[in-house]
Amino acid sequence: MTTEIPPTPTAAAPVPADRQGAGTAPRTALVLLVAVVVAAGGCLLALALTPSSAHAAVVWTGVLVGVVFCGAATLLAHARFTGESLRRMLSATRADNLALQSEIAARQAADRTLADRVVPLVVEKLRSGSSAETALAAAPPTENEAHRKVLEALATEVHRGEARRASAIAAAANAAGRMQALATGMAADLREMEHRHTEEEVLGDLLHLDHRTAQAGRLADCIAVLTGARSGRRWAKPIVMESILRGAMGRIGGYQRVRLHSSSGVAIAGHAAEGVMHVLAELMDNAANFSPPTSEVHVYVEEVAAGAVVTIEDGGLVMGEVALRRAEQAVQGSAEDLAGISGTRLGLPVVGRLARKHGLSVAFRPSAHGGTGVLVRIPRGLLTEPPAEAAASSDGGTLGRGMTLASATASGRDADLAAAPSAHTHEHAPDEVGSSGLPKRRRGRTLADARAPQRPETREEPDSLPRTAEESGSRLGAFRRAVQRAEAEGPDGGRADEVPAPTSGPLPEEQPLVRGRASGTARSDAPEADPSATAPIHASPRPEEDTR
Amino acid sequence: MRRPGRDDDPDRLYTVTGGRSRSGSDTFDLVTLVVSESEPVAGMQSEYAEILRICRSPTAVVEVASLLGLPVSIVRILLADLHAQGRITARHPRTGESADELPDPEILKQVLVGLRNLTPER
Numbered sequence: 242m243t244t245e246i247p248p249t250p251t252a253a254a255p256v257p258a259d260r261q262g263a264g265t266a267p268r269t270a271l272v273l274l275v276a277v278v279v280a281a282g283g284c285l286l287a288l289a290l291t292p293s294s295a296h297a298a299v300v301w302t303g304v305l306v307g308v309v310f311c312g313a314a315t316l317l318a319h320a321r322f323t324g325e326s327l328r329r330m331l332s333a334t335r336a337d338n339l340a341l342q343s344e345i346a347a348r349q350a351a352d353r354t355l356a357d358r359v360v361p362l363v364v365e366k367l368r369s370g371s372s373a374e375t376a377l378a379a380a381p382p383t384e385n386e387a388h389r390k391v392l393e394a395l396a397t398e399v400h401r402g403e404a405r406r407a408s409a410i411a412a413a414a415n416a417a418g419r420m421q422a423l424a425t426g427m428a429a430d431l432r433e434m435e436h437r438h439t440e441e442e443v444l445g446d447l448l449h450l451d452h453r454t455a456q457a458g459r460l461a462d463c464i465a466v467l468t469g470a471r472s473g474r475r476w477a478k479p480i481v482m483e484s485i486l487r488g489a490m491g492r493i494g495g496y497q498r499v500r501l502h503s504s505s506g507v508a509i510a511g512h513a514a515e516g517v518m519h520v521l522a523e524l525m526d527n528a529a530n531f532s533p534p535t536s537e538v539h540v541y542v543e544e545v546a547a548g549a550v551v552t553i554e555d556g557g558l559v560m561g562e563v564a565l566r567r568a569e570q571a572v573q574g575s576a577e578d579l580a581g582i583s584g585t586r587l588g589l590p591v592v593g594r595l596a597r598k599h600g601l602s603v604a605f606r607p608s609a610h611g612g613t614g615v616l617v618r619i620p621r622g623l624l625t626e627p628p629a630e631a632a633a634s635s636d637g638g639t640l641g642r643g644m645t646l647a648s649a650t651a652s653g654r655d656a657d658l659a660a661a662p663s664a665h666t667h668e669h670a671p672d673e674v675g676s677s678g679l680p681k682r683r684r685g686r687t688l689a690d691a692r693a694p695q696r697p698e699t700r701e702e703p704d705s706l707p708r709t710a711e712e713s714g715s716r717l718g719a720f721r722r723a724v725q726r727a728e729a730e731g732p733d734g735g736r737a738d739e740v741p742a743p744t745s746g747p748l749p750e751e752q753p754l755v756r757g758r759a760s761g762t763a764r765s766d767a768p769e770a771d772p773s774a775t776a777p778i779h780a781s782p783r784p785e786e787d788t789r
Numbered sequence: 790m791r792r793p794g795r796d797d798d799p800d801r802l803y804t805v806t807g808g809r810s811r812s813g814s815d816t817f818d819l820v821t822l823v824v825s826e827s828e829p830v831a832g833m834q835s836e837y838a839e840i841l842r843i844c845r846s847p848t849a850v851v852e853v854a855s856l857l858g859l860p861v862s863i864v865r866i867l868l869a870d871l872h873a874q875g876r877i878t879a880r881h882p883r884t885g886e887s888a889d890e891l892p893d894p895e896i897l898k899q900v901l902v903g904l905r906n907l908t909p910e911r
Contacts, residue, residue, distance in 0.1 A: 428801070435802050436860050444862045445810030448803040455801060480799055483835050488799030497808045504832035518799060 265322040272318035273311060280307030354381075355388050363396050370407075373400040414470035417461045424458030425474055452491070459492040462519050463587045466594050474515050479508035479625045482542055482549070489521035490540075495529035503542035507549055508627040509619065516595045517619060520603070523588040524553050524615045532557025532612055539610065548621040555612040565605045565613075572596060572603045599623060802863055805836055810862065812869040819861060822847040822880040823868060836867050837876075844877060 284303030291299045359380045366376035373396040383389055431451045438444055465471070480488070482505045490499040509517050521540075528538045536556035543550045560568065571589035596603050600620045608614035803810075817823070824847050829838030836857060843856050854864040871877045 432802070435863075439860060439862050441811045441862055444860065448801075448806075448808070448810050451801050452803050452808075474799075476799065481835075484798055484800045487804040488801070491799075491801040491804040496804060502832065514799065 265319065265326055268322050269315060269319045273315045276311040276314035277307070280310050283307065283310075348385075351383065351385055351388065355383070355392070359383070359388075359392065360395065363392060364399055367396060367399045367403055370403070373397050376400070410468045413464055414468035417464035417468060418470050420461035421458060421465060421474070424454055424461055427454045428458065452496070455492045456494060459519070459522055462515075463523075463591045466519070466591045467587065476511040476514045478511050479627060480511065480514040480518075481506065481508045481627045485509055485514060485518050486521065486540055486542070486551075488518045490525055492518075492522040493526040493529055495526075495534070495538075498529055498534075498536070499525055499538045499540060501540050503540070505542040505544055505549065506627060507544060507624045510623050510625050513599045513623045516599045517601070517617075517623070520592050520595045520599075520601060520617060521551060521553070523592050524603075524617065527588055528553050528555035528557070528613070528615065531555065536612075545618075546621075547618065549619045549624060551617045551619065552614055553617070554608040554610045554614040556608075556610045557612040559607050559611065560605065560613045565607075568605050569603075802859070805834075805859065806863055806866045809866050812862070812865040814869045814872070816872055816879050817850050817865045817868050818881075819849065819851040821850050823850060823853060823877050824848075824880065825871075825877050827876045837871055840864075840867060840871060841876060847880060 280303075284300070284307055287299050287303050288296060363376045363380050366379050367373065371379075373393075376396050377392060380392060383392075428451065431447055431454060435444060435447045435451070438447060482503055483501070486501050486503060490496040490501070493499070525538060525540065532538065532555035538556075539552075539554045541552040541554070543552070568589060572593040592603060595601070596617075600622070602616075602618045604616045604618075606614050606616065823840070823844045825841040825844040827841065829841045833841075836859070839857060840853055843853055848856075850864060850868065851861060853868070854861040857864060859867075868877065868879075872879060
């Protein structure tokens with residue numbers, strides 16, 4: 242445009258001026274010449290017609306009239322020609338003007354097309370990941386050189402920006418994923434160490450580290466969610482609500498201020514459990530951060546027809562209307578927009594994304610505790626029955642954490658076939674206590690059942706009395722053996738050689754006890770359990786440690 | 790070894806005890822027998838309910854820990870809580886004053902041998 246338009250007016254303007262100068266002056270000179278010739282002719286004619294006595298007067302008159310005539314004719318001609326020239330110039334200018342106007346209109350239309358259609362189209366193509374060339378090829382062709390250059394520059398820049406953004410996000414997502422994996426691995430390691438180290442001081446330190454790791458893991462989860470990476474952990478089984486809530490509160494700094502009020506026995510499907518936990522953790526963290534450090538955060542669970550509602554209420558400041566609206570906007574913000582995110586307030590955008598992903602609805606309202614309440618509705622599609630394998634896992638012992646016995650046995654009915662002995666034992670346990678005169682240990686017998694399925698029949702036989710006596714004897718033997726071994730390994734480190742020999746008889750019977758002690762906790766629990774079992778016998782158990 | 794993050798429970802141990810790592814009482818050692826004095830109530834933390842269920846018959850602390858799948862130190866904290874609420878009682882296999890009246894180890898050995906003799910040879 243810049244190469245075409247400016248020359249046009251400058252070229253158009255001089256043309257009439259030239260035309261005027263070139264057109265009128267020669268024609269006026271021609272008229273003057275004709276007038277001079279006519280005047281001279283008139284004078285000569287007058288001289289010829291008049292007598293010679295009057296020649297002087299005629300010459301003077303002729304010259305005078307001729308000069309006047311010539312001047313008048315020249316003036317007239319000049320005026321006439323100038324008028325004509327000006328009129329021509331005017332019409333030419335009008336035509337030029339019209340042409341210019343139509344050209345301007347065409348250019349404006351082209352500009353509008355560029356701004357309204359072409360640029361958005363190209364930018365959209367680029368945003369969706371195509372290269373600058375592809376995006377430009379998709380744009381309607383334009384013969385306007387300037388437009389083409391603008392579009393090319395735009396496409397190149399936008400494409401470069403998109404590429405930078407994508408690679409930055411991919412790097413962040415990758416790093417977050419590795420952080421998540423590290424945090425998860427550390428959590429597993431710490432759990433194992435927590436089982437291995439029974440000293441209270443060590444355990445306290447491990448729990449502290451565990452807490453820190455969980456918080457670091459949550460931050461990594463936040464970045465992973467915001468960068469669109471996959472969620473860190475996958476739970477293969479449904480997670481009961483109590484574990485969800487505790488898993489959530491374990492990831493925030495002020496978890497000791499969170500009070501759970503839940504008797505709900507529902508579980509959340511494994512695929513959504515992590516997301517729900519993270520949402521609740523963020524909201525609990527908000528509640529804990531925006532309330533006085535001495536106040537408590539209360540969490541309630543309520544089962545409704547549409548699912549389950551978790552309410553998180555704090556005793557902090559009441560959020561005003563504007564703040565409530567802003568919070569809800571942050572939660573409902575658009576999925577792709579990372580623009581409004583600051584480094585310190587990641588929580589609500591994360592909640593928004595996870596809520597959209599899992600179909601949770603999050604609402605804020607003033608709380609009955611004086612602060613703010615957040616309601617999270619978990620749709621029914623995400624709720625399941627508590628996992629049945631927990632009931633069958635070991636002796637009904639970890640039977641459905643957080644459930645009532647009735648609901649647990651109802652939900653674990655499928656597992657009852659597999660775990661029939663343990664279920665029986667569980668039901669009949671009160672009857673069997675003391676039936677042989679000795680306190681019978683459910684645990685050992687159940688494990689014996691699980692190991693040797695023929696045992697239930699033999700127990701039904703009438704000669705059960707010797708059996709129980711045998712059992713009692715073997716148990717006592719096992720206990721004694723354990724104590725002696727502990728003693729042998731304890732203070733002097735020597736081995737009591739005569740001990741294993743007499744107890745070799747009831748070997749099959751004593752195994753359940755030993756295995757039972759080691760199976761539930763970490764396997765390395767048993768060796769440490771035995772020396773400390775003898776500790777109260779020999780010495781007082783160091784009360785100064787406990788009171789610290 | 791388990792695959793980490795797959796089969797764990799999401800709740801960490803410090804949330805089970807509310808951040809405490811010491812029981813603050815030496816009522817419970819590993820072999821203390823625990824008996825529940827009440828039934829679990831709704832809304833109770835699941836570990837407490839589970840302990841009350843397990844301890845319907847006298848159960849040693851270490852067995853409770855094994856059944857719960859929790860470290861003994863954690864279980865001792867939980868037991869101390871329940872004990873403070875009067876929901877469980879602890880029976881010590883031997884107490885300080887009865888230690889003096891313990892039978893002679895020789896007698897115990899003889900009893901043990903006698904009991905073993907009761908069992909049929911295999």
